[in-house]
Amino acid sequence: MKNIYYLCVFFLVIKNDCLYAVESEWSHSFNAISDFRIVNDLYETNPLVTEDAISNKNSNTESSTSRLNLESWNDKTNVSTQIRFKYENNQVDNVNSETEIDEFFGEYEFTDELFIFAGRRNIVLGQSYGINPIDVFSDYSLLDRSLNSSRKRIEYPGQDMLGFENLYDEGSTISGYIAPKISFSNNERDQALLSKSMFLSEFNSDFSILGFIDERSGLGFSFTKPQEKASLFYADVSLREGRDRALIRADTSSSVEGDFLTIEGDQKKLYLESNVGFSYAFHTGGTFNIEYYFNQNGYTNPEWLQIKGLILTNSNNVANGVDIDQSESNLNSLNSYLTYEVLRREYVFMRYFSSFIFDEDSNFETTVFHSLEDGSGSLSVRLEKSLISDLLIGLYLNSNYGNSYDEFKLRANQFQGVAYATYHF
Amino acid sequence: MIKTLNIIKATSIFSLLLLSTLLFSNDILNEVDEIRSPGSDFSFNINLLASDGNMLEMAVLVKDKSKSLVRYTKPERSSGRTILFVGRNMWIYIPGSRRAIRISPQQQIMGGISSADIARTVYSLDYSVEGIENILSEKKLNMKKLTLVRKTKGAAYEKIHLFLGDENRPIKALFFSSNGQRILKTAYFEGYENIIGKLRPTILKIIDHMNDDEVIKITYSDFKMVTTPEKYFQSSYLKRLK
Numbered sequence: 001m002k003n004i005y006y007l008c009v010f011f012l013v014i015k016n017d018c019l020y021a022v023e024s025e026w027s028h029s030f031n032a033i034s035d036f037r038i039v040n041d042l043y044e045t046n047p048l049v050t051e052d053a054i055s056n057k058n059s060n061t062e063s064s065t066s067r068l069n070l071e072s073w074n075d076k077t078n079v080s081t082q083i084r085f086k087y088e089n090n091q092v093d094n095v096n097s098e099t100e101i102d103e104f105f106g107e108y109e110f111t112d113e114l115f116i117f118a119g120r121r122n123i124v125l126g127q128s129y130g131i132n133p134i135d136v137f138s139d140y141s142l143l144d145r146s147l148n149s150s151r152k153r154i155e156y157p158g159q160d161m162l163g164f165e166n167l168y169d170e171g172s173t174i175s176g177y178i179a180p181k182i183s184f185s186n187n188e189r190d191q192a193l194l195s196k197s198m199f200l201s202e203f204n205s206d207f208s209i210l211g212f213i214d215e216r217s218g219l220g221f222s223f224t225k226p227q228e229k230a231s232l233f234y235a236d237v238s239l240r241e242g243r244d245r246a247l248i249r250a251d252t253s254s255s256v257e258g259d260f261l262t263i264e265g266d267q268k269k270l271y272l273e274s275n276v277g278f279s280y281a282f283h284t285g286g287t288f289n290i291e292y293y294f295n296q297n298g299y300t301n302p303e304w305l306q307i308k309g310l311i312l313t314n315s316n317n318v319a320n321g322v323d324i325d326q327s328e329s330n331l332n333s334l335n336s337y338l339t340y341e342v343l344r345r346e347y348v349f350m351r352y353f354s355s356f357i358f359d360e361d362s363n364f365e366t367t368v369f370h371s372l373e374d375g376s377g378s379l380s381v382r383l384e385k386s387l388i389s390d391l392l393i394g395l396y397l398n399s400n401y402g403n404s405y406d407e408f409k410l411r412a413n414q415f416q417g418v419a420y421a422t423y424h425f
Numbered sequence: 426m427i428k429t430l431n432i433i434k435a436t437s438i439f440s441l442l443l444l445s446t447l448l449f450s451n452d453i454l455n456e457v458d459e460i461r462s463p464g465s466d467f468s469f470n471i472n473l474l475a476s477d478g479n480m481l482e483m484a485v486l487v488k489d490k491s492k493s494l495v496r497y498t499k500p501e502r503s504s505g506r507t508i509l510f511v512g513r514n515m516w517i518y519i520p521g522s523r524r525a526i527r528i529s530p531q532q533q534i535m536g537g538i539s540s541a542d543i544a545r546t547v548y549s550l551d552y553s554v555e556g557i558e559n560i561l562s563e564k565k566l567n568m569k570k571l572t573l574v575r576k577t578k579g580a581a582y583e584k585i586h587l588f589l590g591d592e593n594r595p596i597k598a599l600f601f602s603s604n605g606q607r608i609l610k611t612a613y614f615e616g617y618e619n620i621i622g623k624l625r626p627t628i629l630k631i632i633d634h635m636n637d638d639e640v641i642k643i644t645y646s647d648f649k650m651v652t653t654p655e656k657y658f659q660s661s662y663l664k665r666l667k
Contacts, residue, residue, distance in 0.1 A: 027667070031501075031520075069521060073667060082521070107665075112656065115665075124523040154521045165661065171511070173661040197661065204513050204579070206527065206660070226514065228578050229541070230531035281531040281539075283602070283609060283635050361479065389500045424502040 026074045034066040035422035039146065042415035047315040047405060048335050049412045050328055057412065058090040067155060078107045082122075084155060103158045113167045120186070122158035123177070125195065125208065126222050126236040130291045130349030130369060131341065133238040133273040134220035136212050137179075137191055140341040146396045146418040148365070148382060149353075160185035171199030189215055197222075216240040218270065230281045237274040242267035244297045245340060248307050256323045258314040258330050262337065271296040277349075286354035298345035304373070308405055310334060335412075343407050346372040361386040376402020376409055390424040450554035450571065456593040457571075458490075458547040463621040465490045466652045470498075472644040473538060483543065486651070492658045493544040496666065507663050510544035513551075513579025518663035525660040530581045538631060538641055541581035548573060548587070551580035562588070568596065582609070594624065608634055620648050 039061040043054040063086060070081045082103040088096040105119025126134040129149065137159065143152055163177025176194035181187045195210035208222040218240035225233050243265025251259040277291035299307065311334060317327035351367045362385040370377035379401060384394040396418040400408040466488050473481040482499035497506040505520035508528075515532070516525040517540075530541035545551065552573035562568045573585040584601040594617065600610040616628035629643040656662045 029667070031504075078665070112654075122523055126524075127526055150519050150522065154523065167656055167659055167661055169655060171659055173659070175661075199511075199514070199660065201512065201514075224527045226527065226529055226579060228529075229581050230529050232527055232529050234527065279529070281529045283531065285636075287532065386502075390502050392502070 026072055028073075029071045030069070032066060032068045032425040033151075033422060034425070035064070035420050037061075037063045037065070037146075037418055037420040039063065040415075040417045041413055043412045044414045046410055046412075048311050048331060048338070048410045050318075050331050050335075052328065053332055053335050054412050061088055061090040063088040063090075065155075067151075076109045078109075080105055080107070080121075082154075082158075100157055102154075102156060105158075105161075114164065115166075116164045117177075118162045120158045120160050121163075121177075122154070122156055123161075123193075124153055125210065125220070127224050127232075127234040128236045128275040128277055128291060129289050129351050130277075130347075130367075131275060131293050131295075132236055133275050133295075134208075134210065134222050134236045136193070136210075136218070136220060136238060136240075137214065141339070145380075145398065146416060146420075148384065148394070157186060159187055159191065171201065173197045195220075214240075216242045216244060216271075232279045233277070234279070235274065235276045237272070239270045239272055241270055243269070243271055245299075246337060247303060248310065248334070248337060250306065250310060256326050256330075258310060258317055258323070258327050260310050260330065260334070265297075273297065275349075284354075286352060289349070289351040289353075291349040293342075293347040293349060295342055295345055295347075297340075298373075299343055300345070301373075304344060307334070307338070311405065311410070338410070342371075344371055344373040347377075348372060371402075371407050374402065374406040376400070376406030378408055392422045392424075394418075394420050394422065396420070450557045451549070453557070453569065453571065453589070453593050454549050454552075454554050454573070457587065457589065457595050458549050460594055460623060460625055461548075462487065462490065462546040463623065463625070463648055464650055466650065467621075468647075468649050468651045468653070469645050470647045471495075471543060472646070473543075474642045474644070476640045485543070485546075486653045486657065487546055488653050488655070488658055490547050491550055493546065494653070494657055494666075495540070495544050505666075507666060508540050508544055509658060509660055509663060510540070511658055513577055515540055515544070516660045516663065518660075518666075523664065525663045530579055538633075538643070539581055542631070543643075545581070548585070551575060551577050552585060555584075560588075562596075566590065569593070592624075595626065610634060616644075621650065 041057065041059055043057045043059065045051055045054060066085045068083045072079045080103055084100045084102060086098050090096065101120060103120050103122055105117050105121045107115050107117040110116055124135060126132040142156060144155065145152065147155060159179040161177040161179040163175065165173060165175040167173050174196050178192040179187050181190050190213065192213040193210060195208055197206065197208040199206055203225065205223065205225040210220040212218060212220065218238055220238040223235045227233055245265060246262040247265055249261050249263060251261045273295045275291050275293045277289055279287060279289040281287050314327040314330045317323050348370045351365065353363065353365045355363045362383065365382040367380045368377060378398060380396065380398040382394060382396045384392055386392050398416045400411060400414050402409040468484065468486045471483040471485060480499065481497065481503065484496045484498055486494040491512055493510040495508040497503040507518040509516045509525065515528050515530055517528045518525040528540065530539060532540045553576045554571055555574045556572040558570045560568050560570050569589040571587040571589065573587055575583055582600045583603050584605045586599040587595060588597040590596045595614040598612045599608050601607065602609050611632045613630040614626035615630060616626060617624045618627050627645050631641045631643065633639045633641065657666065
């Protein structure tokens with residue numbers, strides 16, 4: 001009820017101006033992207049991932065996705081909509097189609113500087129390319145990594161929210177929103193965010209500070225500073241209350257070797273997640289990024305050794321025919337616990353992007369996400385070429401590397417290849 | 426005593442001469458800037474054409490000389506992409522991306538054309554005159570050669586040799602690399618037309634020596650004196666531009 005009250009207040013405040021808006025002239029813009037994709041995923045069993053765990057995974061998928069963006073505006077009001085339609089033909093479900101409304105919100109210019117908005121919106125903060133610690137409400141499992149960097153974080157469902165943004169002449173902005181969990185929204189929990197972004201002209205830097213309410217509330221900071229003419233230094237940092245994952249310990253009281261217990265992490269302590277990056281733009285047209293990522297939530301060496309020991313014990317049990325059912329069940333449970341974007345603490349992300357490696361109409365991107373803990377990682381390559389003005393074809397390949405008990409080799413999906421054609425309307 | 430006085434006199438005269446030459450040469454640079462940009466607040470359109478037929482069109486808004494807003498208008502897939510330049514700071518906004526992100530002035534737009542080449546319409550904000558020479562061109566015409574050196578860390582080039590013709594109209598420029606030795610690009614200022622009370626170049630032909638001497642032609646058109654609201658030059662506002 002409280003949330004509905006907020007919405008009512010918002011609409012009452014703008015009611016008079018809305019009447020004016022209806023009378024004034026509206027403009028519209030419409031654009032769309034439509035693509036056809038052939039996806040090949042290679043799922044492999046490994047000491048952690050059993051046959052059972054990958055039995056319902058799709059290996060070959062043909063899909064067609066369309067994204068529609070519609071914007072209507074007049075002097076004071078702006079209405080934005082983004083809808084995605086996806087049609088998929090895969091080996092498991094055969095035909096599958098879905099529609100997602102990513103955004104549908106109205107924004108009203110209350111004064112020259114103050115904007116208020118309500119509806120479903122996708123808000124992104126921070127500069128990082130790898131993992132962005134201040135993109136605090138995003139769910140990485142919903143990101144389609146095979147999309148290029150200009151689409152990956154856009155084609156993502158927004159939150160239902162009510163918020164404002166106030167601009168100041170010196171270049172700073174204060175913004176905030178509340179995204180409550182209400183029955184008709186797609187919000188899974190109550191969330192709110194308040195941020196201040198500043199342009200520090202004397203230091204040629206951008207600095208943002210934000211506070212947010214979530215299951216794990218906290219603070220975030222973002223800093224960007226150009227160094228000379230070709231390079232940028234940036235950092236995105238968050239401090240969040242409570243550990244995001246359970247600790248996994250061997251159950252010494254059980255008669256089955258390999259059984260384990262889960263213990264909730266410390267929910268009072270603040271956990272640091274940070275990404276510090278540097279980018280360099282070459283004269284030849286390429287851009288190189290390197291980022292150091294640290295996540296205090298990640299498993300420490302002693303914690304990881306416990307987990308690795310449990311994986312080893314259970315997979316040996318299965319191989320040797322000892323407590324097979326229980327050990328397979330243990331492995332599947334462990335697999336379901338280890339679904340975090342990163343399992344350990346320290347990583348390096350590198351990206352090289354060149355917009356014209358072969359000719360003006362093509363671009364090339366390669367990324368590496370490398371664990372400093374065990375040397376495993378993920379390598380991807382993307383090639384895109386415009387055939388005609390608005391038609392783009394592309395190829396994306398991603399593969400994991402490392403030794404058999406390393407983090408990235410314990411994942412089910414070891415390779416992904418995507419060929420796609422994208423048309424911009 | 427007399428000898429000391431003579432040395433002081435000679436030093437003072439030399440210093441005054443040096444100072445007046447520098448002031449004079451900086452006046453020349455200001456004249457060049459006034460030819461390239463018709464005021465502090467104005468707008469114009471740009472067409473970039475690469476030798477392979479690749480084309481980009483952009484609309485540019487300039488405020489207080491040091492702030493520029495470059496909006497891609499063609500091709501359709503790049504339409505709405507916006508680059509904001511405030512002093513030495515640059516941001517790019519890609520439609521739908523929900524946020525403007527920082528880029529560096531050396532970030533490329535097409536071929537060897539950097540974002541700074543497009544967004545920066547004056548030299549005097551980033552460069553100072555180190556030397557001035559009177560020279561004869563290949564066609565035996567009298568020209569001035571200005572050596573510009575960067576005065577801010579964010580300047581796109583370490584050094585520029587700027588060749589001026591009649592009434593200090595820019596004819597040609599050589600852009601040098603970080604060590605000041607290697608020529609990265611050569612630019613020719615062409616197509617002089619009477620625009621807003623002055624003869625101004627409408628074509629900039631750039632030869633990119635880092636990309637097999639690729640030629641990119643930049644055509645400037647539709648110059649207008651306009652005052653753009655201050656909020657347009659804030660990175661948070663870019664997502665609202667129509």
